[in-house]
Amino acid sequence: MKNKITVDYSEQVIDLFHRHIESCMYTMEALAEVIAQASECLVESMLHEHKIICCGEGNSRLIAHHLATNLLNSYQHERPALPAMVLSSDAATAIAADSSYNDIYANQIRALGQTGDCLVLCYNGGGSTATLRAIQAAHERGMRIISLSNVKASDASALLLPNDIELTFPVEDRARAIEMQLVAVHSICELIDTLLFGTTYP
Structure with a gap:
């Protein structure tokens, strides 16, 4: 029986955590106020x-889903459900099959969005055509947009209006960018609990 060669990858894991911490520091300095x-x-x-x-x-769709779930249910402390929803992936599949993938979110926004609603849009890179059309549809419905991405001066960014809010994470690595989106979403949930219910966190 051959002896198994065990390779110690712990240093790679430690390096990954260091990259995460470094990304958190850059994000904190750049986006805390935003x-x-x-x-x-x-x-x-x-x-x-x-x-x-x-x-x-x-x-990044999972990040959007996580935010909606935290608002509808709770973040860390029990509280009333808040009015949030994530656009249906089932509906998106049907729209893509029958119409166009580019309209998977725009069609749902036009049907469900109302003036005064907020669209939280999570993506990486410059934004797909589906993302661009979602932004246009939200503006047509009189909605404000909060975008979470990791690319400055993108096509999606160019479509945002002055009263929209853009969170551009200062990291290029896609995995780290998604991690920072999750940290930002948790920060948003914590601040919402504090602003609405006076909840304090350590």
Whole structure:
């Protein structure tokens, strides 16, 4: 029986954590104030009896889903459900099959979005055509947009209006960018709980 060769990859794991921490430091310095503004924007919308619509592109769709779930259920402390939704992936599949993939979010936004609602849009890179059309549809419906991405001066960025809020994460690595989106979403959830319910966190 041959002896198994065991390779110690612990240094690679440690390096990954160091890259995560470094990304957190860059993001904290660049976006702390903007994340606070995004939280206040969402609270203002909900206080005026509007809702939060979330969607995302690629793996960032999970970040959008996580935000909507935290608002609908709870973040860390029990509280009333908040008016949030994530655009349906089932509906997106049907739209892509019957119409066009580029409209998978735009069609849902036009049907469900109302003036005063907020669209939280998560993606990486410059934004696909589906993302661009989602932004256009939200503006048609009189919605403000909070975008989370990792590319400055992209096509999606160019479509945003002055009252929209753009969180551009200062990291190029896609995995780290998604991690920073998750950190930002958790920060937003914590600030929403504080602003609406006076919840304090250690």
